[in-house]
Amino acid sequence: MQKSKFLPRGRKDRTMVLVDIRETKSAKAADIFLQVKPGKDFELLTILRAMIKDQPVNQAMVAETGVSLQALQDLVNRMKSCKFGCMFFGMGLSMTRGKHMNSAALLTLAAEMNAYTKFVAMPMRGHGNVTGADVVMRSQTGYPFGITFNRGYPRYNPGEFSTVDVLVRGDTDAAFIIGADPGATMPQPAINHLACIPTIVLDPHVTHTSKLARVHITTAPAGIAAPGTAYRMDEIPMPLKPALKSPYPTDEEVVRRIREAIEKKPFWMPDDSEQMTLAQV
Amino acid sequence: MLRITGGKVYDPANGINGKIRDLFIQDGRFVPAGAGGRTIDATGMIIFPGGVDVHTHVAGGAINFARAMMPEDHRRAQAFIRSKSRRSGLGGMAPTTFATGYLYAGLGFTTVNEAAVPVLSARHTHEELSDIPIVDKCSLVLMANNEIMLDLLEAGEYERAKNVMAWYLWAAKSYGVKAVNPGGVAAWKWGKDAKQLSDSIEGYSKLTPGNIVTALARMCDELKLPHPLHLHCNNLGAPGNISTTLDTLQHLEGHRAHIAHSQYHAYGGDDWDTMQSSTTELADYFNTHRNLTTDAGAILFGDTVTITADGPWQHLLYKLTGRKWGNLDIENETGCGIVPYTYRPSNLVNAVQWAAGLELLLLIEDPWQVFLSTDHPNGGCFWRYPEIIELLMCADHRKECLKQLPDNIKGRVKLPEIDREYTLYDVATAMSAGPARALGLKTKGNLGAGCDADVVIYEEDDSVIRMFSHPRYVIKAGEVVIEDGDIRETPEGREFLIKPGYDPSTEEFIQPLFEDCYTMSFDNYPVELERIKRPDIQQCGAAE
Numbered sequence: 001m002q003k004s005k006f007l008p009r010g011r012k013d014r015t016m017v018l019v020d021i022r023e024t025k026s027a028k029a030a031d032i033f034l035q036v037k038p039g040k041d042f043e044l045l046t047i048l049r050a051m052i053k054d055q056p057v058n059q060a061m062v063a064e065t066g067v068s069l070q071a072l073q074d075l076v077n078r079m080k081s082c083k084f085g086c087m088f089f090g091m092g093l094s095m096t097r098g099k100h101m102n103s104a105a106l107l108t109l110a111a112e113m114n115a116y117t118k119f120v121a122m123p124m125r126g127h128g129n130v131t132g133a134d135v136v137m138r139s140q141t142g143y144p145f146g147i148t149f150n151r152g153y154p155r156y157n158p159g160e161f162s163t164v165d166v167l168v169r170g171d172t173d174a175a176f177i178i179g180a181d182p183g184a185t186m187p188q189p190a191i192n193h194l195a196c197i198p199t200i201v202l203d204p205h206v207t208h209t210s211k212l213a214r215v216h217i218t219t220a221p222a223g224i225a226a227p228g229t230a231y232r233m234d235e236i237p238m239p240l241k242p243a244l245k246s247p248y249p250t251d252e253e254v255v256r257r258i259r260e261a262i263e264k265k266p267f268w269m270p271d272d273s274e275q276m277t278l279a280q281v
Numbered sequence: 282m283l284r285i286t287g288g289k290v291y292d293p294a295n296g297i298n299g300k301i302r303d304l305f306i307q308d309g310r311f312v313p314a315g316a317g318g319r320t321i322d323a324t325g326m327i328i329f330p331g332g333v334d335v336h337t338h339v340a341g342g343a344i345n346f347a348r349a350m351m352p353e354d355h356r357r358a359q360a361f362i363r364s365k366s367r368r369s370g371l372g373g374m375a376p377t378t379f380a381t382g383y384l385y386a387g388l389g390f391t392t393v394n395e396a397a398v399p400v401l402s403a404r405h406t407h408e409e410l411s412d413i414p415i416v417d418k419c420s421l422v423l424m425a426n427n428e429i430m431l432d433l434l435e436a437g438e439y440e441r442a443k444n445v446m447a448w449y450l451w452a453a454k455s456y457g458v459k460a461v462n463p464g465g466v467a468a469w470k471w472g473k474d475a476k477q478l479s480d481s482i483e484g485y486s487k488l489t490p491g492n493i494v495t496a497l498a499r500m501c502d503e504l505k506l507p508h509p510l511h512l513h514c515n516n517l518g519a520p521g522n523i524s525t526t527l528d529t530l531q532h533l534e535g536h537r538a539h540i541a542h543s544q545y546h547a548y549g550g551d552d553w554d555t556m557q558s559s560t561t562e563l564a565d566y567f568n569t570h571r572n573l574t575t576d577a578g579a580i581l582f583g584d585t586v587t588i589t590a591d592g593p594w595q596h597l598l599y600k601l602t603g604r605k606w607g608n609l610d611i612e613n614e615t616g617c618g619i620v621p622y623t624y625r626p627s628n629l630v631n632a633v634q635w636a637a638g639l640e641l642l643l644l645i646e647d648p649w650q651v652f653l654s655t656d657h658p659n660g661g662c663f664w665r666y667p668e669i670i671e672l673l674m675c676a677d678h679r680k681e682c683l684k685q686l687p688d689n690i691k692g693r694v695k696l697p698e699i700d701r702e703y704t705l706y707d708v709a710t711a712m713s714a715g716p717a718r719a720l721g722l723k724t725k726g727n728l729g730a731g732c733d734a735d736v737v738i739y740e741e742d743d744s745v746i747r748m749f750s751h752p753r754y755v756i757k758a759g760e761v762v763i764e765d766g767d768i769r770e771t772p773e774g775r776e777f778l779i780k781p782g783y784d785p786s787t788e789e790f791i792q793p794l795f796e797d798c799y800t801m802s803f804d805n806y807p808v809e810l811e812r813i814k815r816p817d818i819q820q821c822g823a824a825e
């Protein structure tokens with residue numbers, strides 16, 4: 001691990017605490033492993049928030065989390081005395097009982113820790129360039145995902161406009177999928193709907209989704225045979241420099257050519273939309 | 282060829298104050314005369330050079346984080362519906378990229394300066410800038426808390442530091458240097474701050490904010506950057522910070538500098554209860570020191586979101602308001618904090634801030650020294666600029682607005698005693714000619730032959746706010762982009778970059794430091810020139 005001016009011994013100068021419901025391979029890399037009972041993340045985080053402010057906590061409630069009071073007190077002491085604390089969290093919090101409430105509790109804990117020392121929290125995003133997609137959607141539409149343009153401007157409502165919800169409801173009559181394999185991960189009703197509509201997939205590989213698609217356009221794999229940009233989880237963009245040549249076009253080229261072809265067709269929106277004025281400013 | 286005839290021209294760069302003049306445009310620039318092509322009859326209309334925003338936050342990781350934090354604001358924001366010529370987007374506190382271009386152009390602004398870019402994420406900032414249509418852009422790179430830079434200054438290696446700064450400027454494909462809370466943001470990595478110019482900085486033994494301010498200003502001058510050091514002073518927002526600000530200005534003696542959003546740095550008093558405006562002292566300093574320019578950073582009452590590299594201040598604001606807080610530490614380069622905020626006329630502190638911003642615009646005598654800004658979105662959104670223009674042009678309107686402030690504002694602000702009203706000539710200077718000159722953009726804010734044909738044409742109107750909110754025509758590089766309230770064309774703007782000379786050995790010096798300091802490899806770090814869509818590169822300062 002990186003050595004630096006203030007952490008000259010690298011990994012030895014850092015303490016890593018892992019919290020999980022089972023002892024995963026990451027536990028071996030950690031200095032301390034705390035095993036929380038499934039579905040008790042919110043309780044554990046809330047108890048930590050209380051303990052950090054020296055508030056009394058209920059022994060029985062602590063016991064329910066599966067982590068001992070002693071271990072928690074040790075953790076609190078370490079957190080308060082560290083120079084710079086960072087919490088990473090992922091789908092174990094955001095996709096289990098409590099969902100966004102768990103993430104909110106963790107983020108609040110990180111914010112409140114700044115009364116004692118420097119503390120930050122950062123979500124661990126999915127593989128590939130999930131962060132990049134999120135960043136671009138935000139800059140162009142204001143929202144990270146779960147966006148609909150069906151009124152001509154971006155609107156956001158996860159749970160309603162997220163891909164899975166739109167598919168399960170059968171609210172879409174075509175699908176265009178780039179760099180994702182929903183056919184492998186989404187619930188069966190969503191997959192069934194993808195199979196009945198014209199689904200177009202851009203992917204370097206044959207995937208579950210490409211098999212059920214009407215059209216699969218093979219593209220050059222980004223970062224290997226196609227240039228571009230990928231965002232790290234901390235939203236720092238990295239240039240992708242291809243090592244190989246591919247006979248296939250890049251995703252970007254395919255999308256550009258489709259757009260150029262569509263632009264030759266008559267504009268589909270009524271002219272009234274041109275009347276949208278700046279008068280509302 | 283495009284001709285604009287019969288309009289009343291306000292062109293402060295050429296001393297033209299409301300004279301009827303015809304303008305001729307060929308190939309995106311003004312020409313002395315010509316014939317043929319379209320003619321716009323501007324009889325009875327008012328003609329300004331296109332607006333130039335010297336200090337705004339419209340692109341980059343910070344504003345994009347703010348967008349993510351504020352979905353509830355997007356829901357009530359102005360929606361831009363997709364049309365043949367226009368992409369969809371949202372206005373509001375942190376407008377989306379496409380909408381930002383439409384909104385700025387809709388106000389007659391044709392050049393904007395993104396005032397805070399970390400080098401590490403500059404690649405992303407340029408992605409967003411290239412998405413902003415119509416307007417020309419430039420950006421400033423954050424330097425005052427960069428670990429390599431501070432280490433060099435601590436070691437007294439001034440010349441090398443200067444070369445490193447030049448290297449960073451080109452690596453970021455930037456236009457100038459921004460300093461935010463020098464030393465204070467570096468200290469924020471430790472949860473600390475550096476408020477006074479003589480304070481020590483956590484992690485350093487000799488270095489002080491004062492040393493950093495002076496060194497950076499000198500470097501910008503010696504590198505002959507078109508825009509001088511752009512400085513966000515230490516101790517922002519705190520009651521009594523006028524002493525820090527004046528101390529900072531004294532550290533800039535003998536150098537050029539632009540002081541960002543000075544409203545936030547002009548407070549007297551000892552605490553929130555005794556806070557008052559100290560704009561007279563600050564304005565007096567500007568009035569006697571022509572080496573300095575500033576933008577007001579005026580506030581307007583209402584909701585907004587605050588975004589600054591000043592991490593420790595944003596933590597304080599989070600504690601004061603109890604609202605959402607986003608914190609971004611940019612490795613060894615800078616920090617950033619985001620907190621939504623509502624300025625209320627009933628709040629004494631906000632009332633003082635509101636008055637202070639206007640006071641600076643009115644008390645600094647030379648309109649070439651103080652420019653229109655809200656430090657968008659910190660003091661209010663840029664699309665509310667016409668509200669400020671109205672307050673500057675109409676003393677009676679100001680008096681009306683003062684009535685809604687708390688009674689105990691009396692004696693804390695100077696605004697009630699100020700009768701000055703901006704003329705159209707003053708407005709054209711503060712929103713266009715002045716900021717263009719301060720930025721060193723010679724072809725902007727100027728209607729003279731050879732300059733960029735960026736023009737805004739207003740229908741003369743008794744209502745100042747209506748006139749400035751709805752230009753009749755906006756012309757960008759000779760192209761009519763706004764006409765009768767509609768967006769007609771959405772051309773891509775240019776990006777201004779500077780390429781300062783530096784000692785060729787600088788790279789050999791920096792490269793090994795990357796192994797220790799950065800999580801990105803040296804080769805991946807500089808933004809590739811090919812990523813800038815329409816670069817306009819200016820060389821400056823010869824290599825040693």
